[in-house]
Amino acid sequence: MAVVGAGLAGLTAARRLTAAGVSVAVVEARDRVGGRVLNEDIGGGNVVEVGAQWIGPTQDRLAALAAEVGVDTFPTYGDGQNVLEYAGRLRRYSGTIPRINPLVLIDVERAQRKLNRLARSVPTEAPWEAENAARLDSETAATWMRRNVFTRAGRSLLELGIEAVWAAEPEDMSLLHMLFYIHSAGSLQMLFDTEGGAQQDRFVGGSQRIPIRVAEELGERVLLGHPVRSIAHGPDGVLVRADGAEISARRAIVAIAPTLAGRVSYDPPLSGYRDQLTQRMPLGTVAKCMAIYPEPFWRADGLSGEGTSDVGPVRLTFDNSPPDGSVGVLLGFLEGRHARRLGRLPAGERRTAVVDCFARLFGPRAASPEAYVERLWAEEEWSRGCYGCHLPTGAWTNYGPALREPIGPLHWAGAEIATVWNGYMDGAVRSGETAAQEVLERLV
Ligand SMILES: Cc1cc2nc3c(=O)[nH]c(=O)nc-3n(C[C@H](O)[C@H](O)[C@H](O)COP(=O)(O)OP(=O)(O)OC[C@H]3O[C@@H](n4cnc5c(N)ncnc54)[C@H](O)[C@@H]3O)c2cc1C
Numbered sequence: 300m301a302v303v304g305a306g307l308a309g310l311t312a313a314r315r316l317t318a319a320g321v322s323v324a325v326v327e328a329r330d331r332v333g334g335r336v337l338n339e340d341i342g343g344g345n346v347v348e349v350g351a352q353w354i355g356p357t358q359d360r361l362a363a364l365a366a367e368v369g370v371d372t373f374p375t376y377g378d379g380q381n382v383l384e385y386a387g388r389l390r391r392y393s394g395t396i397p398r399i400n401p402l403v404l405i406d407v408e409r410a411q412r413k414l415n416r417l418a419r420s421v422p423t424e425a426p427w428e429a430e431n432a433a434r435l436d437s438e439t440a441a442t443w444m445r446r447n448v449f450t451r452a453g454r455s456l457l458e459l460g461i462e463a464v465w466a467a468e469p470e471d472m473s474l475l476h477m478l479f480y481i482h483s484a485g486s487l488q489m490l491f492d493t494e495g496g497a498q499q500d501r502f503v504g505g506s507q508r509i510p511i512r513v514a515e516e517l518g519e520r521v522l523l524g525h526p527v528r529s530i531a532h533g534p535d536g537v538l539v540r541a542d543g544a545e546i547s548a549r550r551a552i553v554a555i556a557p558t559l560a561g562r563v564s565y566d567p568p569l570s571g572y573r574d575q576l577t578q579r580m581p582l583g584t585v586a587k588c589m590a591i592y593p594e595p596f597w598r599a600d601g602l603s604g605e606g607t608s609d610v611g612p613v614r615l616t617f618d619n620s621p622p623d624g625s626v627g628v629l630l631g632f633l634e635g636r637h638a639r640r641l642g643r644l645p646a647g648e649r650r651t652a653v654v655d656c657f658a659r660l661f662g663p664r665a666a667s668p669e670a671y672v673e674r675l676w677a678e679e680e681w682s683r684g685c686y687g688c689h690l691p692t693g694a695w696t697n698y699g700p701a702l703r704e705p706i707g708p709l710h711w712a713g714a715e716i717a718t719v720w721n722g723y724m725d726g727a728v729r730s731g732e733t734a735a736q737e738v739l740e741r742l743v
Pocket of ligand 1 (some may be wrong): 304307334349351354525527528676685686
């Protein structure tokens with residue numbers, strides 16, 4: 300078996316197949332494993348994650364994998380008050396609900412309830428079969444918000460939430476896609492929340508320890524530094540051609556984001572139906588930015604480090620200090636149009652814009668970090684964006700079945716293929732398990 304991509308999806312598939320006694324080669328473009336999961340050393344024995352980091356309730360397959368390879372979790376720091384920069388004022392608040400105009404809160408709450416209800420009507424295995432699928436897929440999240448969120452501030456808050464979850468703008472994606480994604484996670488609250496939601500816990504030593512440990516188990520089966528350029532496929536199997544390596548196998552699992560899978564050349568070429576799907580699955584735009592301080596000074600001021608801003612360019616912040624708080628790390632996300640704009644600035648100007656934002660939210664001590672770390676995922680040749688792919692209007696209903704359907708000996712895996720926690724590490728693990736199962740059923 301050949302597996303393309305040593306992210307969580309590919310590594311999980313390879314681990315499953317190896318356990319079933321199948322011989323496997325994982326072909327990875329980069330000189331490291333983990334894909335969108337990446338630790339960066341900040342000295343003193345500490346790391347920060349410049350890619351994926353959080354795990355939350357119901358992300359059971361990722362939790363199981365982490366436990367099997369011996370990587371523990373700890374809670375995201377959340378003691379103290381959150382800050383909100385909104386309508387020209389800085390406010391502190393406790394809990395999940397900021398003290399702003401109650402009419403706005405009711406407006407947002409109603410919209411969220413409506414979205415959750417609509418989401419439950421979208422089957423995650425086949426969103427195109429939802430009742431009213433054609434109508435839901437013919438409008439964007441933005442046009443829906445215009446008709447269903449009545450206050451300007453309510454729309455702005457929801458837009459902030461959409462940027463935080465999809466790293467895209469409401470006008471970028473179809474309402475049907477948004478609903479599918481909400482359903483695959485459980486609810487909007489699961490996506491938005493820290494405690495009880497997707498941002499609840501972190502991994503001790505950084506999330507990349509999970510793929511690193513799986514790769515250690517797989518040993519020489521993982522081939523690094525070999526970008527796959529083409530795959531010949533037919534009834535007799537596959538021939539995977541990478542820079543510096545050729546693998547022939549009975550089947551292949553292509554465990555890379557669909558957009559990138561569409562850039563591999565296939566012989567014979569894949570159907571127009573499949574290719575036109577992969578033409579319609581852009582990745583979101585994110586720069587993950589962290590400022591490092593001698594200590595998490597905001598904690599002494601009674602602040603959690605969690606902040607939101609309607610000004611930006613950082614719209615969302617977290618305390619990302621290591622578990623022992625031996626240094627302070629403020630994490631800020633540039634997402635969607637903010638990442639697109641700031642991503643084109645010189646690094647120094649971007650750093651200044653981010654650190655200025657931290658200083659507005661957390662006071663003058665935030666203005667002088669000891670170090671600064673950032674990663675622009677759209678610039679990464681073997682990712683081209685994150686967190687995951689989103690589908691624009693018309694894509695699910697016209698091309699949906701092409702997403703998961705194997706083509707001869709070719710199988711698809713990756714966070715984008717998952718029906719549960721689509722776009723997340725947990726979804727990537729689930730997709731790897733499913734693809735391995737598909738292959739095992741066909742190998743007998
Ligand atoms: C900044 C950031 C923050 C995130 N935060 C979270 C979070 O907190 N929690 C969460 O659950 N998820 C989060 N995510 C999403 C999460 O990282 C992904 O859903 C998940 O890691 C995807 O895994 P994957 O195996 O499907 O794909 P990838 O991780 O993209 O793996 C694909 C692999 O294939 C390789 N590859 C690509 N093209 C080729 C080729 N042609 N030949 C060979 N190899 C190739 C790539 O190098 C990569 O290693 C975040 C992502 C980012 C970037």
